[in-house]
Amino acid sequence: MNNIKALIKKDLLNLASYKVSIIILFVGVCLCTLNTNVANLAPIVIITMVGMISLSTFSYDEISKAEKYLLAMPNTKEDMIKAKYILVIGLTVLGGVVAYFLTILLSYVMNKVNQNAAITIDYMSLLYTTIAGIFGIGLVESIQIPSIYKWGAEKGRVQMFILVFIIFLIIGVAAYFITKFGLDIDITSAIDKIKDYAVYILLVITAILYYISYKVAYKIYKKKEY
Template sequence: MNMIKGLIKKDLLNLSSYKASLIIVIFCCGIAIISTGSINYGPIIICTILGMISLSTFSYDEISKSNKYILGLPTSKKEIIKAKYILAIGATIIGGILGLLLTILVANMMNYLRPEELININYESLIITTIGGMWGISLIQAIQIPSIYKWGAEKGRIQMFILLFLLILAILGIGFLIMKANLNINLEMIESFMNKFGIVLLILAMVVMFFISYKISYKIYKNKEE
């Protein structure tokens, strides 16, 4: 476990140069919330930025050619991959929570300072949006991490966009086929089901996505030569 802690610490220290840009982004988000009164974007933006920043550790490793050195330390390929996933998942969760709390804080602060222009805070919708955003960034991470292990940080990014594009195309295709087939879908039933179990389903889907992604990454990295 100490080894994983050490690897995560290395990545976090590498990322410390992002501190200033992160503060600027959070500040800009705050201004956007204040000026538009739209609070749902805050958590999504912060969660997305943190989630994507966590993936840039792969680029740091590539620039410093550190993988060869790390494999010579008392560690295993499994631990190296675990450290990357813990960081990615952690960044998404922290990003979501931080974004949610900051949005609530800014909105309440503004409502206190500017009672004549109240920002409508719908907590339930805000939480659902946050989890939705976390789900979206998790999907990108779950696709991108194995892509990076397969093709490297630079090429992996391109491959990830291709995969994502194909995924969207497949979803649209399925939608189109359903429409063409004239299937009688009870949208109300789906909506009520999603209202009841949506959050649990999204979280479960995230767990499954990361599990599959981890297994694929390990399979790729196990056979990769540094």
């Protein structure tokens, strides 16, 4: 466990150079969206940014060829993978929590400063948006991390877009055949039925996605040689 902590520490110290930019961006995004009718969007933007920043730790490692050095120290490949997933998931969730409360805090401050601002926040809706944001970036990360382990940080990004394209292509082809064969699937009523459980379903799907992604990444990384 100490090794995993140390590996996370290394990545956090690498990201420390971002700290001022991150704070400015967080506040900036919130202020921009609060002045519109879509204040709920702030968490999505912030979570996406945080998710992308956490993935940049792979680029830092690639530039320094750090993985070879880290494996020469008392670390196993399992430690390395676990540390990356803990960092990425942790930062994404933390980004969501911070974005949620920051949006509420800034809307409160703006309403106090300017009585005419009248920014109303629906807390539940904001929570749903935050969780949807975590799910969205979780989906991207769970595809991108194994891609990075397979093809490297630079190529991995390109390969990820290809994978996402393939996934959408499969969905599109499936939808085409469903329509062609006249299968009657009422998506609107299906969504209505699961609406009350949507948050839990999204959280469970996100957890499953990360788990599958971890297993795939570990399988790839185990075979990788430096």
